[in-house]
Amino acid sequence: MVGVELSRAAVEGYFSEHGVQPDITAQGDFNVYSAQGIEIWCGDFFALTMRDIGHCAAFYDRAAMIALPVDMRERYVRQLEALMPQTCSGLLITLEYDQHLLEGPPFSVSYTWLQRVMSEDWDGGQDALQSSPKALKAGLERMEHVYVLERL
Secondary structure: OEEEEOOHHHHHHHHHHOOOOOEEEEEOOEEEEEEOOEEEEEOOHHHOOHHHHOOOOEEEEOOHHHHOOHHHHHHHHHHHHHHOOOOEEEEEEEEOOOOOOOOOOOOOOOHHHHHHHOOOOEEEEEEOOOOOHHHHHHOOOOOEEEEEEEEO
């Protein structure tokens, strides 16, 4: 597993929380923390290259996209597309709400925006939570969306 995190405190906290002492190596502008098959690159996501992280078949974005203001989000999508191989999949968690009522971060990212910005070779975007019969039956109102994306 390969991760990318800007905050050194978050990376160190992850390994500490799991009781693991990582090896730390410098790779260009990054410090790479690795232990037990987990490698976390600490530094600027936008400076990463596919050569840095190798072949990743899937991605998981829990909070990166929603942390970015709108002017940086499209750049984030382009960088993600550049890092991932032609065939891959991913889970993307977003929030969607009236941005006039609550100023971010986290920021609202609508499905319409996502469809417009993702390149045409991505399929899916199905909201995995939307297909939960239990949640729908209960009439839950929510603002979190989990999209399953496939790059074909």
